[in-house]
Amino acid sequence: MSSNELQPGSGTLYVVATPIGNLQDITHRALDVLAAVDWVAAEDTRHTRPLLQNFAINQNLISLHEHNESERSEQLLQRLLAGENGALVSDAGTPLINDPGYVLVKRLRQAGVAVVPVPGASAVITALSAAGLPTDRFTYEGFLPAKSSKRLQQLTLLVEEPRTLVFYESPHRLLDSLADMAQVFGEARQIVVARELSKQFEQFVSGEFHEVVEYFSANRDKVRGEFVLMVQGFEQTSQSSQQSDYDPLIKTLMKQKLPVKQISEIVADYFSVKKKAVYQRVLELKDA
Known part of the structure; x- marks a missing residue:
């Protein structure tokens, strides 16, 4: 089905980006859409409700998360085909980027239902914009595997990737992931770690791997919040490998x-x- 063959009379799903920390980062368009639709599908309604209430928006919230997305997508499809308009939000940032929504969006496009993005905050782009690493080309790798053996395998595949590498990481795995990265990429490779983006304690820590590992090892109180890890891409030299x-x-x-x-x-x-x-x-x- 082409992009022009939409189901007549069907509604629209708006994929709405929300703030990643600072509530002032929400757009006027996002607020207008969230107030006007018939319902909002949220990754966690307990997280989204206070956000909407902050802007005096009283909405019908529907949960849509990784455990119910397939079933919920069929339910929302029928409501959209009946002419309702809905919005999809995640806990923070742009939906579908390491968050639920792919199953729903794919199903709606297959069924000929309009899906409209409402752009806004994204931790990946926010971090890259202030990291000081090349941004003309980059690759987003999401979260690394939890187990070190699988993490090392995945990192090994990226050891000669020339583009800037971007990862998400959680606080309890930060130091282990940094250690594995240093082992694979070499301790002299440049890395920038961004934490608590757009929040009060926003911080960028940059340097060679050994320097960044030493910093977070010595400052365990900083190992909290959400992290974006950005690694300098591999630089091929004209000399033979050493x-x-x-x-x-x-x-x-x-x-x-x-x-x-x-x-x-x-x-x-x-x-x-x-x-x-x-x-x-x-x-x-x-x-x-």
């Missing part, structure tokens, strides 16, 4: 308990270097 280039990958593969020969083959192929030199380096690190 040991310092592939040491992080060797250490990551060693942690997976792979045989020395297999590690050497993987690293040599990845960096286009001689396997013999890598093999020797693996032995050195293994015995260190």
